[in-house]
Amino acid sequence: xxxxxxxxxxxxxxxxxxxxxxxxxxxxxxxxxxxxxxxxxxxxxxxxxxxxxxxxxxxxxxxxxxxxxxxxxxxxxxxxxxxxxxxxxxxxxxxxxxxxxxxxxxxxxxxxxxxxxxxxxxxxxxxxxxxxxxxxxxxxxxxxxxxxxxxxxxxxxxxxxxxxxxxxxxxxxxxxx
Numbered sequence: 001x002x003x004x005x006x007x008x009x010x011x012x013x014x015x016x017x018x019x020x021x022x023x024x025x026x027x028x029x030x031x032x033x034x035x036x037x038x039x040x041x042x043x044x045x046x047x048x049x050x051x052x053x054x055x056x057x058x059x060x061x062x063x064x065x066x067x068x069x070x071x072x073x074x075x076x077x078x079x080x081x082x083x084x085x086x087x088x089x090x091x092x093x094x095x096x097x098x099x100x101x102x103x104x105x106x107x108x109x110x111x112x113x114x115x116x117x118x119x120x121x122x123x124x125x126x127x128x129x130x131x132x133x134x135x136x137x138x139x140x141x142x143x144x145x146x147x148x149x150x151x152x153x154x155x156x157x158x159x160x161x162x163x164x165x166x167x168x169x170x171x172x173x174x175x176x177x
Contacts, residue, residue, distance in 0.1 A: 006086040007039050007048055008032055014110050024113040028129050041079045046127035050091035051077020052106060053132065053170050054099060056140040056154065062171055063143060064160065065098050066151035069120060073161045075170060077130065091133045099152055100144025106135040111173050114166040134174050
C-alpha cells in the first residue's frame with residue numbers, strides 16, 4: 001500500500017458526525033483524486049499534513065508544542081514524508097520527533113480535520129489539509145523540546161491557550177472520545 005492509498009483509505013473510512021468535518025473530509029478526498037501528489041509538501045497550493053494531540057489518560061492532560069515559526073501552542077504535527085507508509089504512521093513520527101516521547105499509542109481513526117493557510121510554506125504559501133489524530137502515553141512522561149519548538153508542555157484541558165480555535169476544538173473532541 002502506498003502513502004497515497006493510506007491517505008485515501010483513512011479519509012474514506014472515517015465518518016465524522018459534524019457536517020463541517022464531513023465537508024472537509026470530502027474536500028480532502030477530492031484534492032487527493034485531483035492531485036495524486038496531494039499528500040506531499042511539493043504539491044503547490046495545498047497538501048495534507050498530519051498532527052497528533054497527545055493525552056496522558058491518568059492525568060487528563062494534553063501535550064502542546066510552542067511552535068517556533070508560528071509562535072503559538074499547537075499539537076505536534078507536520079508534513080508527510082516520502083518514507084512514511086501510512087497517514088497514522090506519519091502522525092506518530094511527527095509526535096515522536098516533536099515531543100521526544102516514546103511509548104506513544106496512536107488511534108488510527110482521525111479525530112478532526114483542519115484546513116488552514118500557512119504563509120511561510122512554499123512560494124506564496126500553502127493550505128495545510130491537516131488530519132488530526134489522538135494519541136496516548138502511559139503516565140505523564142517529561143517531553144523534550146525539538147529544534148522546531150521553543151517549548152513543549154502538559155496542559156490541563158481547561159488551561160489550554162485559547163489563541164487557536166483549531167487547538168481548542170481538537171482538545172474538546174479529545175475529551176469526548
